Amino acid sequence: MPAKTPSPPLLEVRNLCVSFASRGQMIPIVENVSFSIGGEEILGLVGESGSGKSVTAMALMGLIDAPGVRITGSARFKGYDLLAMPPKQLRKLRGQEIAMIFQDPMTAFTPVYTIGWQIDEQLRVHQRLSRKQARARTMDLLGEMGVPDPANTANRYPHQLSGGLRQRAMIAMALSCNPSLLIADEPTTALDVTVQAQILDLMRNLRKTYGSSVLLITHDMGVVAETCDNTLVLYSGRVAETGTTQALFAHPQHPYTAALLASIPPMSGPRPDRLPAIPGGPPLPVERPAGCAFAPRCVYTHASCLPAPPPAFYTVAPHHEVACVLPKEGTPLPARFTTPTTPVL
Structure with a gap:
């Protein structure tokens, strides 16, 4: 029987460089970072604060719009180069095919809208659901994330929820469109140990339930040991070991x-x-x-x-x-x- 041809990686990043203009010169923050993520794989991106982890993720998502920024390299995702896509086309991909859990859900959520409205909006935009269908799906997602009393939680504003509930709501929003790739930027930061364990259980179950791949950004090696298949160590914007x-x-x-x-x-x-x-x-x-x-x-x-x-x-x-x-x-x-x-x- 002929050998099975290995499937191409879901995301393949090659020689990613991110530089910012400062005082007339370009300062490299991330230099020649390369990695790949396969289907249903959890890749850990680790390093001290300031290693370039979040900048790497933001560059892949097209969320760096600072004046004078220079981003080079390639990031192939399902036949697209994320770094070369027009902003309008990338906006359609974000949320539906690639989702992100931000480091601080308190600042990631819009403070003047309820949690439920913000999840509903993403479902209406990307899935073309009616208001009634979107609200029903929001209730299901919050319930799957272990949120008690989803109906009550959906009608609350971000500041009215605990850190753990906000993080669960952020994960529910990220998973609302069943993305192929989830980028989680330190999802357990500022959470107590019990809630951290619950969030990690949710992360491990993502690929089982949704078939998603995960890029997990953290500085906690214990989290990596429990969760990740492969690990990439960043130091001062460069890959040290993988x-x-x-x-x-x-x-x-x-x-x-x-x-x-x-x-x-x-x-x-x-x-x-x-x-x-x-x-x-x-x-x-x-x-x-x-x-x-x-x-x-x-x-x-x-x-x-x-x-x-x-x-x-x-x-x-x-x-x-x-x-x-x-x-x-x-x-x-x-x-x-x-x-x-x-x-x-």
Whole structure:
């Protein structure tokens, strides 16, 4: 029997670059980011605040309209290049084929309209439903998201709901048109632990119920471990490491990935008195080093890390790549990564 031809990815991003004009020069925020998402796949996009995660998502959605912005590269989705589509055509795609859960539902919802009216509107625009049909569908969606008393909740304004209910309503709105791709920008931020667990359960069930793929943006490695099939680690707007979640957690190849994992309290064995911390902070875009952006904070930094251009990707194993010279040079990372109080350089 002939081998089955693998299906093309749902979304394939290649060499995405986002730069903003500042004081007469273009400042790169996201540089040459590439990844793909297959059907019914959950991809985790992780990194510290300021790594370029949200900018990447906003660029894909066509929601960056700042003056002087420059966006290059390609983002192929069902035969369309999202980065080259006219705004009017992209607007028809947003909400129906690609939906987004924003980081703060309090500011994402319009404060002067009820929750139900805003979900109804999306259904009327994209699904061409009548007002009665849209309201019935809204009730069903809120119920599926675990919202108690959907009729009462739909008639409330965003400020009248708790953070957990607003997030559930935001997810219901995002799923209202059964999108093929859902972009979730830190959907568990500012929620208590119990509500976080409930939201993650909803995320895991999305592909089972709706057959959706998910781009999950977070800085919480624990969330990634529970939810994602594959993981892409961003640092200072560049891809540091990418691979299956299992491989990255079992054998991280980039010191930054290893340091992020070390910040998670161990589930077994002796508990450390203090979790290791990465010294310093990510560089400002205008101060990004010519070579590896992580070099000023890395304990393994040596001469080959510093010159431009940044380290090229090295294939550690199938579907596991790292932008670091250490694996190529054969330098192993310790089983349990620790960081001293000061970097080497």
